[in-house]
Amino acid sequence: MSTATDAATVAIVGPGAIGTTVAAALHQAGRTPLLCGRTPRSELILEDGERRITVPGPVRNDPGQIDGTVDIVFLAVKATQTEAAAGWLAALCGPDTVVCVLQNGVEQMEQVARHAPKSPNTSNSPGARIIPAVVWFPAQGQPDGSVRLRGEARLSLPDTQAAQVVAEALRGTLCAVDVTANFQTLAWRKLLQNAVAGLMALTHRRAGMFARPDIATLAIAYLQECLAVARAEGAQLDDETPEEILAKFQAAPADMGTSILADRQAGRPLEWDIRNGVIARRARAHGIATPISDIVVPLLAAASDGPG
Numbered sequence: 184m185s186t187a188t189d190a191a192t193v194a195i196v197g198p199g200a201i202g203t204t205v206a207a208a209l210h211q212a213g214r215t216p217l218l219c220g221r222t223p224r225s226e227l228i229l230e231d232g233e234r235r236i237t238v239p240g241p242v243r244n245d246p247g248q249i250d251g252t253v254d255i256v257f258l259a260v261k262a263t264q265t266e267a268a269a270g271w272l273a274a275l276c277g278p279d280t281v282v283c284v285l286q287n288g289v290e291q292m293e294q295v296a297r298h299a300p301k302s303p304n305t306s307n308s309p310g311a312r313i314i315p316a317v318v319w320f321p322a323q324g325q326p327d328g329s330v331r332l333r334g335e336a337r338l339s340l341p342d343t344q345a346a347q348v349v350a351e352a353l354r355g356t357l358c359a360v361d362v363t364a365n366f367q368t369l370a371w372r373k374l375l376q377n378a379v380a381g382l383m384a385l386t387h388r389r390a391g392m393f394a395r396p397d398i399a400t401l402a403i404a405y406l407q408e409c410l411a412v413a414r415a416e417g418a419q420l421d422d423e424t425p426e427e428i429l430a431k432f433q434a435a436p437a438d439m440g441t442s443i444l445a446d447r448q449a450g451r452p453l454e455w456d457i458r459n460g461v462i463a464r465r466a467r468a469h470g471i472a473t474p475i476s477d478i479v480v481p482l483l484a485a486a487s488d489g490p491g
């Protein structure tokens with residue numbers, strides 16, 4: 184039986200590691216999305232344990248080829264690529280389109296609204312409904328172009344009407360969705376995890392480095408600094424959060440990487456501003472001193488953007 188959800192039209196903008204995972208989840212449930220990327224490809228492949236899911240393409244690479252808007256856009260480009268992907272948002276979004284931003288950070292709505300088409304009624308508000316997501320799962324692009332899912336696919340969304348549309352589209356798929364009233368706290372917790380992972384991009388080392396006592400001490404001090412900012416922003420995180428995050432890195436396989444390290448090793452721009460810079464910026468607004476961010480953030484920014 185066909186339902187309104189089955190009929191929802193969906194596009195993935197940025198069919199990389201995260202975009203391929205969500206595309207595969209939708210395809211398996213019979214809701215094959217339109218694929219909008221940068222590199223043309225005939226199909227996407229997700230390796231999930233023993234399963235191999237092929238999502239039929241093609242991956243389109245020209246927003247000019249799009250002849251209508253869709254109900255849901257999953258935006259899964261890196262935050263550094265959002266501006267370049269604005270043409271896709273212009274082509275795919277109508278006033279009722281829900282844009283679910285599958286990016287790290289706590290500023291997805293503001294950042295994406297800047298590049299979304301404007302509502303014809305109010306030139307300052309976006310002509311689409313934008314919602315952030317916390318992406319909890321690791322997925323990794325492979326040299327052959329396939330993507331390996333390295334955990335249970337799960338998203339957290341804020342408890343809003345637009346989020347219900349997304350949750351409905353992913354219902355019963357391999358990608359679980361929690362809709363939570365506690366979204367801000369979850370997003371900040373994930374941000375703290377991302378922020379400390381930034382140290383791996385500076386050392387060019389994987390999770391094993393957190394076994395070093397000196398790195399563990401630095402990580403805790405940095406996480407405590409970030410925790411003070413998170414709380415000032417309203418996140419309800421408890422005193423044990425820094426130790427819990429460090430313990431997770433220490434328990435991870437020593438060769439576990441992070442996307443900011445992969446980007447650094449590949450010489451790509453880093454998401455330093457949405458993962459680390461944001462904490463220093465928000466701290467300044469609250470008058471909170473951030474001596475560790477004041478060193479970490481410029482080093483990441485220079486590593487990413489140069490010059491030199």
Ligand SMILES: NC(=O)c1ccc[n+]([C@@H]2O[C@H](COP(=O)([O-])OP(=O)(O)OC[C@H]3O[C@@H](n4cnc5c(N)ncnc54)[C@H](OP(=O)(O)O)[C@@H]3O)[C@@H](O)[C@H]2O)c1
Nearest residue numbers: 197198199200201220221222260267268286287318321322
């Ligand atoms: N990977 C993870 O485990 C993970 C976990 C949690 C959160 N995240 C977050 O999720 C977001 C996406 O990360 P990711 O790892 O999926 O990145 P990714 O693998 O690099 O995927 C980005 C995709 O966007 C495409 N793209 C680039 N510019 C574009 C444009 N102008 N128009 C359309 N598509 C474009 C890229 O195409 P090309 O193939 O041409 O490069 C690529 O397919 C990031 O904010 C990341 O921090 C990632």
